[in-house]
Amino acid sequence: MPSVIVLDPLAQEGLDLLDAAEGITYEVRTGLKGDDLREAVSQFDGAICRSGVKLTSDVLTGKSKLKAVVRAGVGTDNIDKDAATKAGVVVMNTPAGNTISTAEHAIALMLAMSRSIAPAYQSLIEGRWDRKAFMGAQVAGKTLGIVGLGRIGLAVAARAKALEMDLIGYDPFMSAERAKQLGIELVENVADMLPRVDYLTVHTPLTEETRNLISTEQIEVMKPGARLINCARGGIYDEAALAEGLKAGKIAGVALDVYPDEPCTDSPLFGMPGVVCTPHLGASTEEAQTQVAVEAVELLTAYLSTGAIRCAVNVPSLDPQTLASLRSYLDLAHRLGRLAAGLDPSGLTKCQLTYRGELAERDTKVLTSAFAVGLLEDAMPESLNLVNAESLLRDRGIELVEAKNSHQGAFRSAIGVELASAGSSHTMTGAILGADMPRLVEIDGYRLESFLDGFLLLFKHKDVPGIIGSVGTTLGDAGVNIAQMAVGREAQGGEAVAVLNIDGEPPQSAVDAVLAHEAITKAKVVRLPAAGTLPSWLG
Template identity: 40%
Template sequence: MAPKVLVSDKLSETAVQIFRDAGIDVDFQPELGKDKAKLAEVIGQYDGLAIRSATKVTEKILDAATNLKVIARAGIGTDNIDKVAASKKGVIVMNTPFGNMITTAEHAIAMMFAVARQIPEASASTHAGKWEKSKFMGVELTGKTLGVIGAGNIGGIVCDRARGLKMKVVAYDPFLGEEKAAKMGVEKVELEELLKRADFITLHVPFTDATANILSRENLAKTKKGVRIINCARGGLVDEEALADMLKSGHVAGAAFDVFAQEPATENPLFNLPNVVCTPHLGAATSEAQENVALQVAQQMSNYLNTGAVENALNMPSVTAEEAKIMGPWVSLAGHLGAFIGQMTDEPIKAINILYDGNVAQMNLDALNCASIAGIMKRVNPDVNMVSAPVIAAERGIKISTTNQEKSGTFDGYVKVTVVTEKRERSVAGTVFSDGKPRFIQIKGINIDAEIGAHMLYTTNEDVPGIIGLLGNTMGKNGVNIANFTLGRSDVGGEAIALLYVDNPIPADVLKTLDGTGMFQQVKPLEFDVV
């Protein structure tokens, strides 16, 4: 059956056609997002939900979304999606951060020009029949220093455009390296220095705990007298009350804001102050940007639902379509390793340690980590998946650590998962052979070569004669067909293990019979999601 997607906000017909061309059953209802009750009533039918800003995806909506796998927002902001509830539900949340980069950067440049030359006030005065030529004395941008807070995608475009205007650009961004800064033609500085040197300051960072109020009253006081401040990024990055006070005192010469701490902004401390330019969150509001993000969201959702590729996800590691093809068997292996340990571990888990060796260490480890954690957590929550598993693990205080190393043994690559509890450590390792099938290659430090099946039996015992016959005879007498039988031991007469891959679930009375022989330390049936 084809995946089914609901479009509950306005997307272009071209975007809707992308879904159709990809074989997606798309339901285009652009007004539905405004009706919360109706949306909750129908959302259970859909695998995907494509939205803009009108649809509010609340916890209540997500509770009703029994089949939902992905929500995608045509745009950057996802404040209208309860991402915590979505993650717990195992629903991927995507946005489209690149479709409106140029549009937003251009708006920041336009706002900078507007505040430098007082264009809106001069326009209003002229429309009123006044000719106040001497009142609107501006400043040139050429030769001025622009301080860019956040030199990522949009900030980088602003830097490029500003250099074209012959401005000197200084940038504060903890993730900007010296080499990258040199290629961009900007000077990398600390925030304190940027505040002291910049004639204009423009913000291009997301709203996080680290960036909230980054231009606080204290930091605004450190700015150069006569500075002009532009914010086309996110509300809450600037202390608006403090900025209003400094505009009134003359320390700040002007400001241009497209975003506000409270939106819609019907009142604000910056409103009606001289040389303050305000626009109603128009950064992405061009026909080109709106079309770009609509097409991007349709393509991303189609790729995920058809191939498993994850692009621009906020609560899941991104995996390209090519990675999805190559990593598919390794993701399955990671899930099986986790499932093995999860089914073997009854006591609370304190930590999960994952080792990647050889060629697998070069892959997308975040995605593999999620698969392993999901496999482990399925024991306590069968509905867990790669999105919700890390959230559940974090809630339980489980520490996750990873190690990657160069090829160290027989296999080109392998994965080893270890869980730590109060009582013990338990580990299992596996690899993917050239046939694309995952294998268990080590359990409890004992080397094996076991094909993984949907129904398996794991036993431990002392290395003594008769175990193979006992297992084979018991299974045969009870009509349990063995597809694969693997043995391993630590040393002669030491600890031994057996893994049996059987065609059907093993009846409880068979397990009881084996346990009653007194020959086994452990008899454990295992189930794996094998496609």
């Protein structure tokens, strides 16, 4: 009989479902740590947790009967997913349960900041009646910028629309047509919206790309008196820069619910005029906790009873034999997705994948999912895998199409990609050399052979002497070594494209210097996984 351990406080509605689950027993053991936690977890088939318990590698590895962990909430940072995967433990989360509560909290912070709710109440507590000191700002008619148009970002947009706000949004994976249907003006990058917005809210994961997304440089170009809200992840805003912006009068307010290090009781923003902060309360409503508890129990009992896997964040829904036979092409499809995301995905409307040669005879749905994971994984707050990537892509109005061509051509099998956006398009083709060496063999119509790993510098240029030497000198001056080079061209003296594998990310000044060359028209740096590195769901 399957057994479940509940490791954090869970809403009663969830416990009632466990009581009613036929053939499943459970125990509630909260507050466990160290050896006690490891021993307890090893005795159960499934576990449900929130954010209080830390399921680290030492807890998840070793002799254990544990098969699945469900996080009653979105974030799974407290679960070592790599260790869980290696231990054969499925990790699932409940991505939809706290959407509305978090969106409502973002709106609540925006209004509280605009009308000085907290300091006005504090003045009454202190025996003062000082209406003139708390002149507020109306949100109706103001422009709200939303970075990240996933579930929560769109829920915020709907509520802001009801408050008669004008909406500007940025999400590289939201189509312009879909945004227009939702009443959102889509921009190509965050910088484009900054001079125009009265309010800015972010709903993205914390990645190297989003860390300090708003810092001193961005505050300088913002509309004077702008106000900023963050209910997503701490670190997206540079708190020190926000404090300086407030002191200088460049921004009028800041509202935070999340911080780089939590628990947080000390921030340069605490106590400053125009600031309202809360201790990570976005999902702290009875309704949200009930929803995530019920969803967590439903996911875990379904898995333990029938083997069904939904909302998994670390494993594919794929049997071992199929996984082994497609492993190299899954890796290739994932890398092509990462390359596509790095080129220029803004306004993407359609992706077509064409499977050629022997692959055309296979069930390629899982390969398409692997491409979608690569395309989205650096831009999504949700944890991505082969199960959910395609649906999340389509949620953003991006069409994903498969085509097949059994003709082998130059390679036994190949994967072709066509990307269409409002203003541009790209093509690329990948193949496997040997048993497991992914290669880029075509880009934008140019044939070449490039490694698909590490840092790539791609640039389009006129086929004239001295280009590669000039770029090599520029990179050398920046301390960046070239590991491998591939060039494709139309004809001698015509247009050409080069892909350089380099040993590190060049500074922007070096990229600017490359672009400054009179024969070079475009240049882009893309970061791919290191050679031989597989994503956790494939490893």
